[in-house]
Amino acid sequence: MIDAALPALPPALDLAGTAVFALTGALLAARLRQTFVTMAFFALITGVGGGTVRDLLIGAPVFWVRDPWVAPICLGVALVAWFAPQVWWQNRLLEWLDAAGLAAYATLGAAKALVFGIAPVPAVVMGVVTGCVGGIVRDVLAGRPSILMRPELYVTAAALSASLCVLGRLANLPNAMTWALAVLGGFALRGAALTWGLALPGHRG
Numbered sequence: 001m002i003d004a005a006l007p008a009l010p011p012a013l014d015l016a017g018t019a020v021f022a023l024t025g026a027l028l029a030a031r032l033r034q035t036f037v038t039m040a041f042f043a044l045i046t047g048v049g050g051g052t053v054r055d056l057l058i059g060a061p062v063f064w065v066r067d068p069w070v071a072p073i074c075l076g077v078a079l080v081a082w083f084a085p086q087v088w089w090q091n092r093l094l095e096w097l098d099a100a101g102l103a104a105y106a107t108l109g110a111a112k113a114l115v116f117g118i119a120p121v122p123a124v125v126m127g128v129v130t131g132c133v134g135g136i137v138r139d140v141l142a143g144r145p146s147i148l149m150r151p152e153l154y155v156t157a158a159a160l161s162a163s164l165c166v167l168g169r170l171a172n173l174p175n176a177m178t179w180a181l182a183v184l185g186g187f188a189l190r191g192a193a194l195t196w197g198l199a200l201p202g203h204r205g
Contacts (some may be wrong), residue, residue: 050132099190110166114165
C-alpha cells in the first residue's frame with residue numbers, strides 16, 4: 001500500500017539528478033570517440049538506468065516512460081556534450097556534480113520505495129540501486145571497471161543518503177528536513193572521498 005503521507009521529492013531534484021548522470025554517460029562516450037547515437041544512448045542509459053530498475057522492482061510505473069521531460073533532457077545533455085569543448089570537463093567539476101546527483105538520486109530512490117510500501121532495509125537498497133545502477137551499466141558497456149570494482153567511497157555514499165532518508169522517515173522528521181539531511185550526508189561523504197582519497201580496505205585473506 002502506498003503511504004500517502006510521504007509525498008514525492010520535488011520533480012526538479014529528480015530531473016537535475018537525471019541530467020547530471022546523463023552528462024557523465026555522454027562524456028564517457030565522447031572520451032571514447034563514439035558517434036552521437038552512442039553518446040545519446042549512454043546519456044539515456046546512465047540517466048534512467050537506476051530509476052528504471054528501482055521502479056521495476058517495487059512495482060511502480062517506470063518513471064521516464066510517463067514523464068515527458070526525462071528523455072528530452074537526456075538527449076539535450078548529449079547535444080551539449082557533443083558540441084561543448086572537452087576542456088570544459090577536464091577539471092573536477094563533473095565529479096562534484098556527480099556527487100550531488102548521486103546523493104539526490106539515492107535519497108529519491110529510498111523515498112519512492114517508502115511511498116510504495118517497501119520495508120525500511122529494502123528501501124535503503126532501492127536508494128543504492130537508484131544512485132548506482134546507471135553508472136554500473138554505463139561502465140560495463142564502455143568496457144571499463146565499474147564503480148563496484150573500485151574501492152573509492154561511492155556506493156557507500158549512496159547507502160548513507162538512502163539510510164538517512166529512511167531513518168528520518170522512521171523518526172517522523174519533517175520531509176524537507178529528512179531529504180536535506182540525506183542529500184547533504186551522502187554528498188559530504190562522497191566529497192570527502194574526492195578530497196582526501198577515502199576508500200574502503202580490500203580483502204586481505
